[in-house]
Amino acid sequence: MSDTKPFLCIHGHFYQPPREDPFTGTYRREPEAAPYENWNERITAECYAPNAQAGNFRRISFNLGGTLARWMDIHAHETYEQLVSAVRYYYRRYSVVNGLAQAVHHTILPLARGRDKRCQVRWGIASFQHRFGFRPDGIWLPEMAVDYETLEAVAESGLWFVILSDEQVQGDLSQGAGPYKVRLSRNRFITIFVRNRSLSNAFSFNMPAAKDAREWINGTLRNSPPGSLTLLATDGETFGHHHKQGIEVLRALTTPTLHDSYEITTLGHYLRQHPPAVEVEVIENTAWSCSHNLGRWATGCPCTPECGYWKGALRRALDNLSRSIDEIYTDVVRSRDLAPWSLRDDYIAVLLGQVEGLDFLAEHHLGHLSTVAQQQILKLLEAQVYRQCMFTSCAFFFEDLERLEPRYAIANAIKAIALVCYASGDDLSRAFHRDLSIAVSLRTGRTGAQIMDELLQEAQLGESPLGGAMALARPGKSE
Ligand SMILES: [Zn+2]
Numbered sequence: 327m328s329d330t331k332p333f334l335c336i337h338g339h340f341y342q343p344p345r346e347d348p349f350t351g352t353y354r355r356e357p358e359a360a361p362y363e364n365w366n367e368r369i370t371a372e373c374y375a376p377n378a379q380a381g382n383f384r385r386i387s388f389n390l391g392g393t394l395a396r397w398m399d400i401h402a403h404e405t406y407e408q409l410v411s412a413v414r415y416y417y418r419r420y421s422v423v424n425g426l427a428q429a430v431h432h433t434i435l436p437l438a439r440g441r442d443k444r445c446q447v448r449w450g451i452a453s454f455q456h457r458f459g460f461r462p463d464g465i466w467l468p469e470m471a472v473d474y475e476t477l478e479a480v481a482e483s484g485l486w487f488v489i490l491s492d493e494q495v496q497g498d499l500s501q502g503a504g505p506y507k508v509r510l511s512r513n514r515f516i517t518i519f520v521r522n523r524s525l526s527n528a529f530s531f532n533m534p535a536a537k538d539a540r541e542w543i544n545g546t547l548r549n550s551p552p553g554s555l556t557l558l559a560t561d562g563e564t565f566g567h568h569h570k571q572g573i574e575v576l577r578a579l580t581t582p583t584l585h586d587s588y589e590i591t592t593l594g595h596y597l598r599q600h601p602p603a604v605e606v607e608v609i610e611n612t613a614w615s616c617s618h619n620l621g622r623w624a625t626g627c628p629c630t631p632e633c634g635y636w637k638g639a640l641r642r643a644l645d646n647l648s649r650s651i652d653e654i655y656t657d658v659v660r661s662r663d664l665a666p667w668s669l670r671d672d673y674i675a676v677l678l679g680q681v682e683g684l685d686f687l688a689e690h691h692l693g694h695l696s697t698v699a700q701q702q703i704l705k706l707l708e709a710q711v712y713r714q715c716m717f718t719s720c721a722f723f724f725e726d727l728e729r730l731e732p733r734y735a736i737a738n739a740i741k742a743i744a745l746v747c748y749a750s751g752d753d754l755s756r757a758f759h760r761d762l763s764i765a766v767s768l769r770t771g772r773t774g775a776q777i778m779d780e781l782l783q784e785a786q787l788g789e790s791p792l793g794g795a796m797a798l799a800r801p802g803k804s805e
Contacts, residue, residue, distance in 0.1 A: 329553035333591045334543065335503065336579060337489060337521070338562030339466055340374065341391035341432065342366055343720035345730065348712065348737045349785045353397075366397050373566030374398065375405045376573045383412035385580035387592040388562060389426040389466040392453055399457075413458045416592070424592040427454040427462040427485070430674075433717045434623045436473035436611050437641075441667045443479040445714065451483055452674040463594040464488060464519075468719050469623075470614035477508060477516050477608065487517040487597060489559055491614040495520055497606030502550065503557035505593075505602040517602050519593050521559035523614075529575075530560045536574035540586065543579055547588040555596055556588075623722040630725040634768040637722050640732060643761035643774065644716050647739055650754050651713050651746055655706045658750070662692060662703070673707045705749035712742035727767040727774060736762065736774060737781050 342365065346353050353364050362368035377383060390398075390409060398406040416424040429435055430449040438446065447465060454462045464487040465480055472490060480488055492499060497506070499520060507515045525546060534542050547556060565572030580590050611619045621627030625638040659666040669690060675681045683704045687693055692703065721735035743754045762774030 331552055331587060331589050332547050332550035333553070333555045333596060334547060334579070334582075334588045335387055335519075335555060335557050335591050335593055335596060336576065337387040337389075337426075337557065337559035337593065338565065339389055339391075339428075339560070340394060340562035341389075341428070342369065342394040342397070343432075343731055344393040344715070344718060344734055346397075348715070348734065348741050366394070366401065369563055369567045370398070370402045370405060372570075373563050373572070374409075375402065376566055377562075377576065378405050378408035378412070380573055380577045381412075382565070382573070382576045382580060383409050384415050384424075385590060386576065387424050387426065387594075389428045390457075391428050391432060392430045392450070393432070395453070395457055410458055413460065417460055420592075420595050422592070422594040422598060423458070423460045423462055424594065425454065425458055425460075425462060426464045426466050426489075426593075427451045428466040429468050431714050431717065432468040432719050433714070434469060434471045434613070434620060434719045434722070435467060435476040435479075436471050436620060437624055438717065440475055440479070442714065442717075443476050444482065445667070445671055447479045447483050447485075448671045449674045449677075449714075451485065452678065456678045456680070463597070469616070470494065470612075471620060471623075471719075472608055472612060473610040474510065474608065478510050481510055481514055481516045487519060487593065489519045489521060489557070489593070490608065491526075491559075492520050492523050493617075494609050494612040494614070495606050496609055498604055499606065501554065501604060503555040504604070504606075505555075505597055505600065506604050506606045507602040508608055509605060515602075515605075517597065518606070518608070519555075519557055521557045521614075525556065526558050526560045529558060530564050530568070533564070533569040533572060533575060536571045536578060539575040540578045540582070544587045550588075553600070555591070555600070557593075623719055630723075632768060633725040633727075634766065636727040636732075636765040636767060636774070639765035640727065640735065640762070640774055641722070643758060643765065644735065644739060646761055647743070647754060647758045648713055648716075650752075650757065651709055651742055654746055654750050654752055655710060658702060658706055662695070664690060664692070670707065670710050673710070676707070677711060702749045705745045709742040709745035709749070712738045712745065716742070726769050727765055728770050728772060728777065732774075733777055733781065736778055737785075740778065740781055740785070 356364040359365045359368040413425045427450040429446040430453055433446050435443050450465060465485050467488050470491055472494060503519050505517045505519050508518055509515055565576045582588055582590055613620060616622035616629050618627035622629045626633045626635060656666045659669055676683050676686050687700050715738040716735045720731040747753050759775050759778055762778050765774035
């Protein structure tokens with residue numbers, strides 16, 4: 327890599343919200359996605375598959391969300407394999423990984439407890455390594471939501487960098503995308519890359535025609551200092567799904583010729599040649615898609631003015647439930663002289679199918695327990711997975727409680743409740759139901775508790791998960 331020209335990196339965040347039924351694992355038909363069965367299929371045809379065929383994943387930096395990766399692995403396997411081989415190709419060529427991990431359930435990390443931040447990051451790394459065969463250098467923070475505790479969790483997990491948007495950073499940003507250093511506790515540092523918001527938004531909302539794109543970038547970067555980095559980071563679906571010409575635009579931008587004013591790179595590759603020197607500070611509790619201190623996912627904010635107050639009420643219900651689930655889990659695991667949170671971190675190996683549950687317990691010196699005691703711990707660990715899924719950012723992103731996404735959160739909660747009930751006999755459903763009655767949809771006037779009743783009926787669980795715990799506790803999901 328020579329430093330005679332400025333560099334451009336394009337990062338795509340490829341992601342779909344979870345849409346499968348948590349009780350059956352099946353995907354519903356989505357008529358709005360016609361002529362395709364559902365949105366995942368349609369966006370694959372418009373974006374993931376043609377970008378893979380064009381070789382674009384070999385030249386960009388990207389992350390692939392866990393829900394999408396799982397779906398693609400099963401339903402669009404050829405495209406999935408092309409993404410995996412793109413990362414392998416890049417590594418063979420540059421000895422560096424062009425993919426980033428992602429916090430596994432797309433949780434708004436600053437709103438999560440410390441141990442859940444660490445779990446989301448560690449599971450995200452393990453999942454990336456499992457799928458792509460390499461340890462990632464960086465991680466995508468869902469919605470770019472950041473606080474220092476999240477950055478500590480990333481650094482503790484041995485990763486080098488994250489991406490933030492320029493409005494989330496304070497200090498001298500005259501070096502473009504950086505990289506910059508951010509000071510953490512005990513005099514440690516983490517590296518951040520800073521995306522160019524106006525350039526990224528220009529492509530997201532006003533993408534040029536394919537024939538003009540390279541000229542546009544040439545004009546933008548012509549006066550950038552040689553060796554400097556500009557980062558265009560946006561949703562991957564921008565290229566092909568939101569803008570049809572995106573496939574060709576991405577291909578053109580990532581294959582500059584000698585005549586162009588810039589060279590193309592990826593974050594890990596650039597970082598190896600250009601270690602960070604300038605120190606900056608992060609503005610905590612910010613995100614790239616809400617300028618109201620994470621209000622969009624915590625309480626409701628002017629981003630979704632019609633939402634009322636259900637977001638805070640739903641979050642309180644989920645937080646209360648989590649606390650109860652965790653108390654039961656930690657009591658059981660500590661009674662076996664084990665550390666509950668590192669056991670949970672390690673459990674990703676079971677989710678990824680790398681080890682059977684009973685072998686996992688044996689590895690953690692629990693092989694001597696009775697079958698009943700072993701099943702109890704495995705079911706409580708499985709409940710922890712659904713309890714993580716409840717907090718997917720998508721549940722809180724939109725304006726209405728009666729959308730699919732909040733229902734998904736409540737459905738996962740029911741599944742976690744059923745597993746805990748099966749394992750311990752404790753029925754947490756009544757308290758959760760009571761908490762959910764405070765969350766009201768402004769559009770329909772119905773409460774979260776009514777949604778819960780409906781979901782219980784759909785899953786044929788009768789009036790309480792207690793009655794259906796046996797049925798619901800049947801084998802669950804992977805990561
Ligand atoms: Zn907002």
